[in-house]
Amino acid sequence: MNAEKLEKYRVLLEELAARVREDLVGTSEQAGIVELDTAIGRLARMDAMQGQQMALELKRRQEQQLLRIDRALKAIAKGSYGICGRCRKPIADGRLSIQPDAVMCLKCAGG
Numbered sequence: 001m002n003a004e005k006l007e008k009y010r011v012l013l014e015e016l017a018a019r020v021r022e023d024l025v026g027t028s029e030q031a032g033i034v035e036l037d038t039a040i041g042r043l044a045r046m047d048a049m050q051g052q053q054m055a056l057e058l059k060r061r062q063e064q065q066l067l068r069i070d071r072a073l074k075a076i077a078k079g080s081y082g083i084c085g086r087c088r089k090p091i092a093d094g095r096l097s098i099q100p101d102a103v104m105c106l107k108c109a110g111g
């Protein structure tokens with residue numbers, strides 16, 4: 001991959017990281033909200049707890065994505081970016097443009 005392309009993906013990755021970090025702030029708040037507030041009814045509390053579970057799951061995924069982005073940025077620095085972690089073939093540009101933190105080619109990720 002040439003330097004121009006690497007720079008493009010580096011920018012994409014940093015934009016993505018900024019966005020995910022921003023989302024993570026909101027998700028972390030949501031994940032921490034449910035207190036046993038007796039003012040709300042049992043059903044409302046169950047709703048809130050369900051929402052909290054979903055927020056926790058989302059938070060976990062966002063944190064993993066940040067780790068992936070971080071690894072991708074390091075791979076750019078090392079010159080190993082865009083190589084499938086399984087079959088070692090280059091990951092298609094189309095895929096990386098949409099998902100710059102992809103660690104596997106479409107074929108390996110799908111199968």
Ligand SMILES: [Zn+2]
Nearest residue numbers: 084087105108
């Ligand atoms: Zn592959």
